[in-house]
Amino acid sequence: MNEAALQKPDYEKALRDAGVRITRPRRVILGILSEGGDHPDAMEIFHRAVKIDPAISLSTVYRTMKLLEGIGAIHRHAFEGGPSRFEPAGDDHHDHLIDMDTGDVIEFHSSKIEELQDEIARSLGYEIVHHRLELYGRKRKKRL
CATH class of the missing domain: 3.30.1490.190 (Ferric-uptake regulator, C-terminal dimerisarion domain)
Incomplete structure (x- = not known):
């Protein structure tokens, strides 16, 4: 991918700009998304998050992903035969x-x-x- 694709998205700024409060659980989820180079589904994000903060709920993951999708910060893919997966929204087409x-x-x-x-x-x-x-x-x- 090009250099722009290698830049880590600033999900926290995107949510703040949309008027969303950044809670500790959201910050953990946003960190997981920023560090990951894969296409995780909500359950994978949840499992990674509870290793960092056991108090995070699956519903918080779903709500956060819905918020990020709603502001255009991530894309949701419903690949055949599996759960929806997420990736950063970017200008690079692939x-x-x-x-x-x-x-x-x-x-x-x-x-x-x-x-x-x-x-x-x-x-x-x-x-x-x-x-x-x-x-x-x-x-x-x-x-x-």
């Missing part, structure tokens, strides 16, 4: 490959795919405004 065996989400960018999508849309008389590409696969077995 697509996802979901490992069907492990649930891992791999981000990738392909200029060939982007060009082909634009070509298809143009040929049909459209301009792409937004799109989301999700590929689902399994690791290939190595041949001996």
